[in-house]
Amino acid sequence: MLELNDTSLLETRAYVGGEWTMGKETFPVHNPSTGELIANVADLGVAETKHAIDSAYLAKKDWALQTGKERSAVLRRWFELLVKNADDLARILTAEMGKPLSEARGEILYGASFIEWFAEEAKRIYGDVIPGHQRDKRIVVIKQPIGVVGSITPWNFPNAMIARKVGPALAVGCTFVARPAEFTPLSALAMAVLAERAGVPAGVFNVVPSSDAARIGKEICANPKVSKITFTGSTRVGQILMEQCAPTIKKMSLELGGNAPFIVFDDADVVAAVEGAVIAKFRNAGQTCVCANRIYVQSAVYDEFSQKLAARVAGFAVGDGLTEGIVIGPMINEAALSKTEAHIADAAAKGASIVTGGKRHELGGNFFAPTVLAGMTSEMLVANEETFGPVAPLFRFETEDEVVELANESEFGLAGYFFANDIRRIWRVAEQLEVGMVGINTGLISTEVAPFGGVKQSGLGREGSKYGTEDYLEIKYICFGGVQ
Numbered sequence: 001m002l003e004l005n006d007t008s009l010l011e012t013r014a015y016v017g018g019e020w021t022m023g024k025e026t027f028p029v030h031n032p033s034t035g036e037l038i039a040n041v042a043d044l045g046v047a048e049t050k051h052a053i054d055s056a057y058l059a060k061k062d063w064a065l066q067t068g069k070e071r072s073a074v075l076r077r078w079f080e081l082l083v084k085n086a087d088d089l090a091r092i093l094t095a096e097m098g099k100p101l102s103e104a105r106g107e108i109l110y111g112a113s114f115i116e117w118f119a120e121e122a123k124r125i126y127g128d129v130i131p132g133h134q135r136d137k138r139i140v141v142i143k144q145p146i147g148v149v150g151s152i153t154p155w156n157f158p159n160a161m162i163a164r165k166v167g168p169a170l171a172v173g174c175t176f177v178a179r180p181a182e183f184t185p186l187s188a189l190a191m192a193v194l195a196e197r198a199g200v201p202a203g204v205f206n207v208v209p210s211s212d213a214a215r216i217g218k219e220i221c222a223n224p225k226v227s228k229i230t231f232t233g234s235t236r237v238g239q240i241l242m243e244q245c246a247p248t249i250k251k252m253s254l255e256l257g258g259n260a261p262f263i264v265f266d267d268a269d270v271v272a273a274v275e276g277a278v279i280a281k282f283r284n285a286g287q288t289c290v291c292a293n294r295i296y297v298q299s300a301v302y303d304e305f306s307q308k309l310a311a312r313v314a315g316f317a318v319g320d321g322l323t324e325g326i327v328i329g330p331m332i333n334e335a336a337l338s339k340t341e342a343h344i345a346d347a348a349a350k351g352a353s354i355v356t357g358g359k360r361h362e363l364g365g366n367f368f369a370p371t372v373l374a375g376m377t378s379e380m381l382v383a384n385e386e387t388f389g390p391v392a393p394l395f396r397f398e399t400e401d402e403v404v405e406l407a408n409e410s411e412f413g414l415a416g417y418f419f420a421n422d423i424r425r426i427w428r429v430a431e432q433l434e435v436g437m438v439g440i441n442t443g444l445i446s447t448e449v450a451p452f453g454g455v456k457q458s459g460l461g462r463e464g465s466k467y468g469t470e471d472y473l474e475i476k477y478i479c480f481g482g483v484q
């Protein structure tokens with residue numbers, strides 16, 4: 001049993017229209033570290049999902065009529081409760097997702113920071129006054145909430161990926177129906193417990209756990225009362241959702257897959273680059289959308305970098321995320337392990353060498369040994385697909401032009417990183433990388449104050465920052481005639 005200060009945060013019922021309901025069915029949630037059953041959670045179907053959407057639709061008028069300051073106060077209270085309960089929320093998150101407790105607590109505070117940020121932005125949704133085009137005309141532009149937002153989110157950051165969406169949505173006056181990943185619904189339900197305590201009105205925030213992602217997703221995409229879909233997950237599912245939203249022309253925000261290049265130039269601080277690679281690659285056991293997926297190292301520093309990185313990786317403590325000092329927790333499931341194995345096998349078959357790791361961990365279960373591969377080439381699966389596991393593939397390169405071309409050889413464009421000190425090179429490479437976000441001499445770029453998002457097939461729109469409300473607003477142009 002999970003040791004919580006407030007056991008009421010381990011909620012297994014769905015939250016719809018301000019009511020907690022167990023529905024007719026349940027589905028199990030297991031701990032990926034131990035395989036143990038954590039809880040059986042309400043398994044809502046299409047009818048209940050429709051009811052949640054109806055509840056959000058009914059609630060949207062009054063919520064939008066509240067002032068930004070009134071909505072801000074509610075979000076601020078929610079933020080304060082999320083922080084106050086961070087330890088319990090982190091334990092729930094680690095239990096259902098597996099990441100080390102320190103990372104889970106970091107995610108809770110990161111997620112809360114979006115609620116805090118958009119509590120502030122709620123008061124600053126400005127319009128425009130535009131000089132009239134004719135003497136008797138006066139032009140005003142106002143911004144209004146889009147309406148009901150449907151949200152579908154992944155298991156790897158089960159708190160922050162919802163917070164990054166529900167924060168701006170509620171701030172501007174939208175209402176929200178969240179369908180969390182089937183592996184990790186408990187974090188979303190705990191957020192709903194605290195939202196209710198914070199005074200979020202009934203129907204404004206709804207959580208619809210379900211084991212049938214495709215069926216519930218179809219309802220959310222097709223329902224005409226839903227005005228917008230915000231999705232975080234794989235590019236493959238993002239494409240499905242785009243097709244399903246076409247008949248009703250829904251607005252969409254998509255935070256999709258990545259294949260981040262991580263480049264170490266010969267003028268880099270190699271020790272700093274190793275630490276940057278550790279965080280950019282192995283955070284959440286590599287199960288992060290902005291993880292370094294390809295590590296390019298210029299020849300002159302290749303041997304030093306690979307030796308230092310391998311030594312750090314070989315020393316990682318692997319185990320249950322609830323255990324103090326663990327750096328690498330379990331992968332989410334067998335499919336994740338198999339994909340990681342397949343990428344390593346493909347690389348080895350094409351000439352790569354395993355510097356450390358390279359196989360399932362001796363702990364068994366969902367644990368995988370943190371891995372460094374050398375001698376990588378562009379023909380390998382790892383170069384072209386998102387591994388989403390604790391594998392650091394090293395590619396050697398000679399020139400700046402060569403590595404920029406290699407880095408951009410991907411249909412993905414979420415994040416990219418490089419370590420260098422020549423300011424002219426830094427500007428050249430930062431401007432040329434075909435990504436939405438660039439980390440220079442750092443492996444950790446995620447923050448609520450900056451616009452998070454990608455280009456190419458990594459998504460549409462931005463989350464966080466002053467730009468984060470735009471995706472939840474409609475612009476209305478009002479023309480006053482006859483003014484003389």
Ligand SMILES: NC(=O)c1ccc[n+]([C@@H]2O[C@H](COP(=O)([O-])OP(=O)(O)OC[C@H]3O[C@@H](n4cnc5c(N)ncnc54)[C@H](O)[C@@H]3O)[C@@H](O)[C@H]2O)c1
Nearest residue numbers: 153154155180181213214217233234237255256257258289
């Ligand atoms: N860009 C970002 O901010 C970001 C953040 C986290 C994860 N991701 C990406 O997400 C992927 C890993 O997460 P995942 O395995 O949960 O991705 P996924 O696309 O398999 O699942 C994401 C969510 O969509 C649901 N889903 C799956 N099939 C669906 C369907 N047909 N219709 C409706 N919903 C469906 C899942 O149940 C889950 O809740 C990686 O590609 C990663 O890069 C991106």
Ligand SMILES: O=C[C@H](O)CS(=O)(=O)O
Nearest residue numbers: 156157287288289290446
């Ligand atoms: O998986 C990617 C998420 O966006 C996590 S983070 O925002 O990079 O921390």
